[in-house]
Amino acid sequence: SELRIATKINTLDSRLTDMWKKGYLFATDIIHAYRPVNRKGKWHWSKTRQRFYMQANGFAPVLKEISYRTFDAKRGREVIIKQEILFHKYERKKVTKKVSVGDNIVEAIRNSDVALFSDEISEKVDHAPKKVRTTINYLLQNKKISKKGWFNPNQGRESWFKKGFLYYVKPEQYAKRLQLRDVIDGRKKDVSEIIHLNSEVQRRMTPKTELFEDTRSEDIMRELLAVYRDIERIEISGETFYYIRGILSSEEIEKQKVYWERNKSKKTSLHTGLGHGAEDFFQLSTDAMCSDGVFGIPEPWWEYTISQSGEKRYNVRKRRRDDPRRIHEFDRVLHCPLMPFSTKNVKDIILVFEAKYRRRMDKEYWDTFITKLKNTYEFGTNDGLVKFNVVPVVVLSWQGREDITVGDKKVSLAKYITMQGGLVLFLTEFERYLKEKTGQSIYFKKMFKEWFRGIREEKTFTQYMIDCLFGGVRPNPGKYEIKVVEKKEKKTKEPTTSIAVGNFVQPMLCQEYFGTSIEKPSFLEPKIDGIRCQIHCKDGEVKAFSRRGKDIKLKQEVIDVLKNFEAVFDGEKVADTFHLFDLLYYKGKTVIEKPYAHRRDFLERVGKKYFEGLDMIKIVPRFEVRDSDQVEELMKSIVKSGYEGIVIKEAASVYEAGRRSSFWLKKKPQRTVDLFVVSVEKDEKRTQKPWVHELACWDKGNPMVVFKHSTTEKHEVDSVLELTFIGLTKNNRLRHIREAIPRDDKTKYECNSLDDLKKIEASVSE
DNA sequence: TGGTCTAAAAGTCAAATCCA
DNA sequence: TGGATTTGACTTTTAGACCA
Numbered sequence: 001s002e003l004r005i006a007t008k009i010n011t012l013d014s015r016l017t018d019m020w021k022k023g024y025l026f027a028t029d030i031i032h033a034y035r036p037v038n039r040k041g042k043w044h045w046s047k048t049r050q051r052f053y054m055q056a057n058g059f060a061p062v063l064k065e066i067s068y069r070t071f072d073a074k075r076g077r078e079v080i081i082k083q084e085i086l087f088h089k090y091e092r093k094k095v096t097k098k099v100s101v102g103d104n105i106v107e108a109i110r111n112s113d114v115a116l117f118s119d120e121i122s123e124k125v126d127h128a129p130k131k132v133r134t135t136i137n138y139l140l141q142n143k144k145i146s147k148k149g150w151f152n153p154n155q156g157r158e159s160w161f162k163k164g165f166l167y168y169v170k171p172e173q174y175a176k177r178l179q180l181r182d183v184i185d186g187r188k189k190d191v192s193e194i195i196h197l198n199s200e201v202q203r204r205m206t207p208k209t210e211l212f213e214d215t216r217s218e219d220i221m222r223e224l225l226a227v228y229r230d231i232e233r234i235e236i237s238g239e240t241f242y243y244i245r246g247i248l249s250s251e252e253i254e255k256q257k258v259y260w261e262r263n264k265s266k267k268t269s270l271h272t273g274l275g276h277g278a279e280d281f282f283q284l285s286t287d288a289m290c291s292d293g294v295f296g297i298p299e300p301w302w303e304y305t306i307s308q309s310g311e312k313r314y315n316v317r318k319r320r321r322d323d324p325r326r327i328h329e330f331d332r333v334l335h336c337p338l339m340p341f342s343t344k345n346v347k348d349i350i351l352v353f354e355a356k357y358r359r360r361m362d363k364e365y366w367d368t369f370i371t372k373l374k375n376t377y378e379f380g381t382n383d384g385l386v387k388f389n390v391v392p393v394v395v396l397s398w399q400g401r402e403d404i405t406v407g408d409k410k411v412s413l414a415k416y417i418t419m420q421g422g423l424v425l426f427l428t429e430f431e432r433y434l435k436e437k438t439g440q441s442i443y444f445k446k447m448f449k450e451w452f453r454g455i456r457e458e459k460t461f462t463q464y465m466i467d468c469l470f471g472g473v474r475p476n477p478g479k480y481e482i483k484v485v486e487k488k489e490k491k492t493k494e495p496t497t498s499i500a501v502g503n504f505v506q507p508m509l510c511q512e513y514f515g516t517s518i519e520k521p522s523f524l525e526p527k528i529d530g531i532r533c534q535i536h537c538k539d540g541e542v543k544a545f546s547r548r549g550k551d552i553k554l555k556q557e558v559i560d561v562l563k564n565f566e567a568v569f570d571g572e573k574v575a576d577t578f579h580l581f582d583l584l585y586y587k588g589k590t591v592i593e594k595p596y597a598h599r600r601d602f603l604e605r606v607g608k609k610y611f612e613g614l615d616m617i618k619i620v621p622r623f624e625v626r627d628s629d630q631v632e633e634l635m636k637s638i639v640k641s642g643y644e645g646i647v648i649k650e651a652a653s654v655y656e657a658g659r660r661s662s663f664w665l666k667k668k669p670q671r672t673v674d675l676f677v678v679s680v681e682k683d684e685k686r687t688q689k690p691w692v693h694e695l696a697c698w699d700k701g702n703p704m705v706v707f708k709h710s711t712t713e714k715h716e717v718d719s720v721l722e723l724t725f726i727g728l729t730k731n732n733r734l735r736h737i738r739e740a741i742p743r744d745d746k747t748k749y750e751c752n753s754l755d756d757l758k759k760i761e762a763s764v765s766e
Numbered sequence: 767t768g769g770t771c772t773a774a775a776a777g778t779c780a781a782a783t784c785c786a
Numbered sequence: 787t788g789g790a791t792t793t794g795a796c797t798t799t800t801a802g803a804c805c806a
Contacts, residue, residue: 101799101800102798102799102800118767118768119767130801130802131800131801133767133768133769134769134800134801134802135799135800137768137769137770138798138799138800142798160767160768162767163767164767164768165767165768548804550803550804
């Protein structure tokens with residue numbers, strides 16, 4: 001451009017190129033720079049390419065400093081760049097296509113026989129794993145490669161292997177990789193290898209009992225069957241066997257089937273079946289006693305969970321104290337609520353049942369049962385004792401001999417258990433009760449054997465018992481049962497007591513305010529819609545952190561104001577303005593343990609002295625509040641003046657760093673609730689024929705329909721919709737909904753409960 | 767480990783331009 | 787008019803921050 005101005009030649013470009021080509025000039029490679037361009041009357045920065053030229057000086061390239069103007073987008077202003085650059089003679093462009101990381105990855109996968117995990121890919125292409133992962137993502141998006149994990153029936157969706165997803169170009173690669181049997185690790189890998197070896201080398205099916213002794217077998221096998229599709233599962237006389245399809249011939253399988261049917265499975269399966277049957281038997285009897293009113297405790301309830309197949313599962317699993325990843329299983333757990341003083345004061349007596357029919361019930365087994373109880377959070381105390389309200393109950397089928405030595409006496413197992421504070425029930429006691437009730441003689445084992453021989457294919461033993469004993473009607477069907485949802489462990493944090501300037505402190509957070517009455521002296525602040533910001537100042541340095549401790553950039557003007565302080569402020573940043581609402585540290589002292597009112601007074605004094613009249617730094621106003629009516633009033637006016645909502649802070653409260661504390665309560669005016677779809681139907685009567693969705697919230701663990709939502713678009717059952725909440729009618733129906741937003745990120749189990757809705761209603765002002 | 771989002775760099779394409 | 791080069795608009799790819 002300089003030459004063009006100097007020579008006034010318009011067609012300079014091609015002449016220069018020509019001279020360069022002929023060897024009179026040297027030129028640089030193309031430099032990308034921005035220059036101002038006027039387009040349609042508006043100036044803006046446009047990207048250009050430029051070369052620099054110099055007079056040719058022999059043949060060797062020359063290193064020379066150049067300078068040019070461009071626009072620095074990061075800093076947002078014009079800059080002058082100085083750099084040393086090579087001037088060289090003209091060379092015909094070599095058409096060498098650079099191979100990109102993406103191409104490398106696709107090539108690596110294509111050249112591999114089998115599908116690859118991402119870390120294997122990164123090893124092959126020799127790039128950092130993180131770089132490879134982002135590139136893989138890009139390639140997936142553009143459908144240049146595909147990925148696959150395994151379908152996890154447990155969660156009902158695809159999940160990844162322990163090493164991640166498998167990436168491939170051709171589907172055969174995925175199938176071939178699975179045949180290598182190296183995508184699953186640990187115990188599961190061993191199991192799959194045993195099955196494989198037994199099939200291939202010993203040419204036999206593998207019984208489940210050979211693979212597992214504990215209860216985790218179902219999980220492991222579910223995953224293996226889902227991933228390795230060539231593992232076949234077969235049931236022979238109640239026993240489960242596994243083999244690899246395509247390795248054993250059909251004759252071999254038939255032969256072994258006959259063998260197992262004849263020999264082994266009958267006895268074991270009879271005995272395990274008897275065990276489970278006994279559990280059902282005493283449970284049904286107890287239910288019958290409850291409905292007859294002879295059980296003695298008015299409203300006991302069985303603990304249960306819902307299994308994958310949607311059935312109730314009364315075998316209760318509890319997390320172990322010594323290793324929370326593992327569980328203990330208990331046969332039945334019965335809760336007996338007692339109300340000694342009032343219905344509000346409910347005490348729970350928990351009966352934990354262990355039922356044994358024949359198999360291994362001895363002193364040692366009782367001891368392990370008690371150890372199991374001590375070793376769960378629900379039944380054990382922190383000191384590793386059984387909780388006082390937990391009663392271990394053992395259901396036995398036989399009296400037993402007096403073969404246990406206690407001191408100088410010999411006692412029976414039942415006596416031994418009772419001596420230790422346990423409770424022993426005999427199956428015969430249940431049988432006697434049922435005999436009185438039905439008038440016919442009932443023997444559990446006889447009943448089981450009849451079912452086992454005869455009609456076991458058609459119905460379960462439980463149903464058979466219900467038919468025999470209660471004429472097909474289950475006593476107390478689900479009346480006294482409560483589904484137990486596993487609680488998540490709470491993380492405990494060490495409270496912060498002292499603050500070092502420059503070290504980020506986890507900010508204190510608010511809980512929701514539901515319009516509860518205000519009992520202690522409190523203050524109300526407008527809630528500012530910005531970025532949480534913690535400002536540290538000391539020795540002329542000023543630093544600001546976001547809510548998660550990331551650095552926030554500060555303007556020089558702000559730094560100039562704050563640099564002489566030695567303090568830590570808490571506040572909210574909106575655009576370039578800082579709204580301060582708390583003080584955590586001042587002149588060498590941590591003040592978070594001082595009451596809120598003191599901290600605020602101090603902050604306001606500082607604000608008045610140093611920040612008055614500043615646009616950059618402001619102190620958030622506060623109002624004293626005495627009751628909830630006053631809060632409502634203030635809320636209205638504050639929201640009107642454009643704030644997001646309000647925060648109520650207890651005057652005497654300390655600053656609880658990192659906690660979502662109940663000392664600070666926030667409230668926003670508009671509320672939403674999450675409901676899930678229970679049913680979808682097309683309304684044929686209406687002209688537009690919309691889909692009518694029944695939406696429900698939870699009510700004591702059961703879905704309860706609170707709204708019918710009709711739209712032209714269909715939402716699937718169990719999907720979650722977010723509705724704007726205005727109120728509830730007398731029949732617990734939602735009122736006046738404007739729109740429903742699908743929430744794909746939520747599951748129905750995260751939806752609101754009826755109690756939530758009532759609380760929200762109480763807090764929404766009319 | 768999985769993923770999303772954004773900015774910027776790198777690359778592509780075809781029209782415009784220039785010259786002989 | 788043909789070939790070389792420039793140019794601007796556009797697309798593709800990479801880097802890096804952030805999140806669960």
